[in-house]
Amino acid sequence: MKRLDLGAIRLAICLGPGGVGKTTISAALALGAAVSGRSVDVMTVDPAPRLLDALGLNARVSEPHDVDLRGVRAAARDGDEPDGGKTSARGRLRAMRLEPRETFDAIVRRHAPSPAAAEAIIAGRIYRSLAGAFAGVADYMAMEKLLELTAEPATEFIVLDTPPASEAIDFLDAPRRLLALLDSRAVSLLAPRPGRFSGGVVDMAARAVLAAFDRVTGLKLLGDVQAFVKNFEGMYEGFAERARRAAAMLRAESTAAIVVTTAETGRIAQAGDFIAALGRADLRVHSVIVNRTMRELPDGLEIERAKMPAALKRKLRQNLTDYAALKTREAISFDALRAAMPSGATLLLAPELDHEPRTLSDLAQIGAQIHRA
């Protein structure tokens, strides 16, 4: 049973469709690395309440939190872990939740020329809607937080659980898209620039279009956009620099993109889309993890050898046939996934537990059982 080796990796990004257990896998990978002695940060997005509990986080606090590893370490020492089960007391695990809105506010405060300018932006209507609902913002903020975490030299391994984006590229492309919006010539032409003649054909056309839109829709976009762009002036360079660093970090040798999926037919198709999108974005897929795979089925011969009523044996055979059909369905999915695997990437399986993961030891168990397909 060959394990997943992330020893040379500093940053692991878990990507995948919604509902496949990205957060669980992220936490399991982080926990495994911490128990083996590395200094680990795991950043989760929108975790299930139980995972929050397991990681010692609560619904309101987004501050990094040290996870108590004593119980998991003791269990790992006692257990029989022939390969890769080494433990070390040196490691630590910090868990944190991503709060897009708070992070965005913090960035604006950092880049804004003055506290007053920062507050003007934060109170603006466009910004309020952007920070609250524009899908790209959560993605962008995850990237921002990553830059902060990677800046700490003591941290040896960082695991990032990504927002449930419908497409991997939404997440990876977030810095560029936000910049494109801020930088768009058309938008910046709308901003009133004191001391400069800002007429011109493009400007007038854009204004006319927005004014017409406002008239029919009842919005006040023209004014809002003008205020937004004006407030952001002077902050653009700060954002651009961060975006360039984020892009470089994502493509570093020590960064691993890990696609997480389950074996359901629909999810496999989505995972294939993710893999293709990562390729187009020039990102290496380190591995693909299929979560919640079925365990080995029991031996049918046992039924025949057992001393049992014939009716019960028939039912056991039926049960085995039923689950074998599901196992075949799963194998068909694995084949489809193998066909979509990029060169150099590893296909791994994370077998299902008997119950939904709810404790640190559940996460440790999941992490320990991830193996090559």
Place this chain on the structure above:
Amino acid sequence: MALARLLFVTGKGGTGKSTVAAAVAHALSLERPTLLADLDPRLSAAAMLLGAPLSGAAPVRVAANLEVIALNARAELEAFMRRIVPVAAISRRMLKSRTFGYVTAALPGLEAFLMLERLRIMAGDAALEDRRVVVDGPASGTALELLSVARGVKGIAPAGALNRIAHSVESFLRDPERFGVILTVTPEELAIREALELAAALREHLGIATVAAVMNRVPTPLFSRAELDALKPLPAHRHLAERREHTRAAARRARRVFSHAGIRMLDLAMLYRPTMSRAEVEELGVTLAAEMPTL
């Protein structure tokens, strides 16, 4: 009370929304013409299940009584502009303007909002022709955001066309004859909890009715308690047998929990088949059709 004209299918990721949406559409199509609308044109999983890979915006007929359509946010924006700006040249110019593109992209929820307006129109058209509409919606969290968007639009547009549309969208969503939600669940604690929370949020914050919860992948029973006990000499087989019966029991318990919350639960049996394709979806649809009239 009559079943809602438009049924919006949502649930936790991984509970089989697209399968259930396709099965519900098949079930309804056994009685009258039905349209299955996919809100995610890139994936159109429900359409694929019915063997109809969608390519364009036009509906595809997959059976005598069943059509599938993919809804596209950009197309909705264009249709909206054509509607509110009567002069074609002007609406074209607005759509072509880069500024307008940036601003509408940054204006959260506008596209989602127009998608809801489209659903309202589809439900109205369907009522005239006595058809039904089934929507393969997004996962619970996104669905709640989507269905809440009209309120946000009223906030940013206190008057004008958008405000008027927001009002009509809200009354559409609150009208149980026109709009109803079908929740998908599997016999797992998290999925059940998420469905109950979503139903409560829809009812309390938006006045939206949940028509039913569809419990997907319910194992067919096989072993009695005494039989499970008799399996002690074969622990691995016993484990597999218990798993089946435990999952079955979890589904039964959920029925009580949902009924407590005033929600009917319909079972969809786990199909022990190596493939999940159109034949299986139609089989699920037939079992659902038997329970539909009771809704």
